[in-house]
Amino acid sequence: MADHAARNTKKGPHSIGTACQLTIGSQLVSCKGTRGVRQLRTAETGPARTGPARAAGERSPRAALSGPILFNLAFGIYLLATVVMTQLLGEPHGVVEMAMRGTRDAVLVLVLLGLSLFVTFYGLWRGAAQGLATRLLAAILIGCGLYLYLLPAFAVVKGMVSLPFGFWADPWLARLDHALHGGQDAWRLYWPLVEVVPPRLAFIGYNYGWAVISMVLPVLVAALDTDTARRDRMLIVYVFVWIGLGNIAATAFASVGPVYYESLSGIPRYAEYMQHREGLLPPDHAVRVLQDLLWANVDLRQGRLGLGISAFPSVHVGIAALVMVYLMSLGRLAGVLGIGFCVLTQWSSVIYGWHYAIDGYASIISVVAVWIGAGWLTKNPARTGQKMQEMPPDTRAYD
Numbered sequence: 001m002a003d004h005a006a007r008n009t010k011k012g013p014h015s016i017g018t019a020c021q022l023t024i025g026s027q028l029v030s031c032k033g034t035r036g037v038r039q040l041r042t043a044e045t046g047p048a049r050t051g052p053a054r055a056a057g058e059r060s061p062r063a064a065l066s067g068p069i070l071f072n073l074a075f076g077i078y079l080l081a082t083v084v085m086t087q088l089l090g091e092p093h094g095v096v097e098m099a100m101r102g103t104r105d106a107v108l109v110l111v112l113l114g115l116s117l118f119v120t121f122y123g124l125w126r127g128a129a130q131g132l133a134t135r136l137l138a139a140i141l142i143g144c145g146l147y148l149y150l151l152p153a154f155a156v157v158k159g160m161v162s163l164p165f166g167f168w169a170d171p172w173l174a175r176l177d178h179a180l181h182g183g184q185d186a187w188r189l190y191w192p193l194v195e196v197v198p199p200r201l202a203f204i205g206y207n208y209g210w211a212v213i214s215m216v217l218p219v220l221v222a223a224l225d226t227d228t229a230r231r232d233r234m235l236i237v238y239v240f241v242w243i244g245l246g247n248i249a250a251t252a253f254a255s256v257g258p259v260y261y262e263s264l265s266g267i268p269r270y271a272e273y274m275q276h277r278e279g280l281l282p283p284d285h286a287v288r289v290l291q292d293l294l295w296a297n298v299d300l301r302q303g304r305l306g307l308g309i310s311a312f313p314s315v316h317v318g319i320a321a322l323v324m325v326y327l328m329s330l331g332r333l334a335g336v337l338g339i340g341f342c343v344l345t346q347w348s349s350v351i352y353g354w355h356y357a358i359d360g361y362a363s364i365i366s367v368v369a370v371w372i373g374a375g376w377l378t379k380n381p382a383r384t385g386q387k388m389q390e391m392p393p394d395t396r397a398y399d
Contacts, residue, residue, distance in 0.1 A: 075150050160308070171265070194280065321368065325338070
């Protein structure tokens with residue numbers, strides 16, 4: 001006797017007909033009745049599919065590389081637009097020279113460019129890699145995009161944020177900041193924590209720690225996170241922070257921040273803060289040295305790349321907010337760490353005088369909103385794939 005298994009499904013009180021599935025040996029017989037008409041299908045069942053199953057959210061190799069490819073394309077186009085813009089404005093910023101990092105790094109840039117193009121074409125036309133190999137290719141693409149396109153384009157545009165309208169927004173931001181904090185400047189509310197937070201922790205977290213995280217995060221996510229939908233969601237927000245907040249919004253609301261308020265306007269609105277700052281940051285402190293260097297570049301119109309000033313909105317806090325929401329998507333403990341990093345970054349940005357508190361608040365709200373929107377855009381492929389992976393085999397038959 002041939003082995004057989006049968007399944008009957010009643011479709012509902014308002015539906016006529018039944019569904020069944022019958023397996024006899026190697027023959028799969030499926031039937032479906034609709035309004036008295038029964039359809040019979042017979043198909044040869046092949047061997048069970050072998051090979052490692054993809055993790056939830058992990059798509060085919062070609063689809064898995066589509067996010068990093070678009071990531072590179074977006075920054076490549078932005079760099080090209082930056083070159084065109086600087087030529088039209090006649091600004092002596094030397095975008096191409098910045099992109100090539102000078103003669104010393106030209107060979108490295110060309111090698112990375114070739115590697116980036118190779119991985120792009122491989123992902124588009126071959127797409128034969130699987131699992132870890134695909135994620136490593138994605139990490140290579142993202143790392144090349146950061147070094148080749150993001151850094152030079154962002155640095156050049158940040159140096160020109162004041163060209164269209166000048167630094168006009170500081171008085172408005174200062175008044176708004178004052179109103180939001182109960183009729184006092186935000187630094188007064190933040191300052192008592194100076195006695196609690198170790199100064200070295202704040203300095204390392206805001207400067208070196210943030211710099212490493214902002215560059216390494218997308219590469220590590222691409223290499224280690226098997227959920228490509230979540231990875232692409234993070235990349236969308238990452239691009240938004242650098243270009244949307246750091247360049248476009250920064251140009252629209254060009255501002256210098258509290259530490260430069262008097263130097264820009266001649267009004268000693270933050271004179272008391274500057275006195276407190278003297279005790280926190282001695283003249284030879286790295287933050288003071290950098291702040292003086294940045295203002296000299298702006299004040300003397302030196303046009304040195306990478307030394308632009310922009311307060312609203314805060315890219316530092318924007319990246320910290322991205323770290324926060326990404327880690328929260330991984331789990332509760334990771335989320336607590338992300339929240340701590342975001343809070344430390346926001347607090348440090350105000351205490352050091354780089355930003356009004358509203359700069360960080362706007363970045364956090366924007367990042368959370370875009371993260372939610374990006375989740376809506378990327379959730380369908382991941383959830384559909386996850387449901388199909390979790391669905392028992394017998395429930396995938398005709399009904």
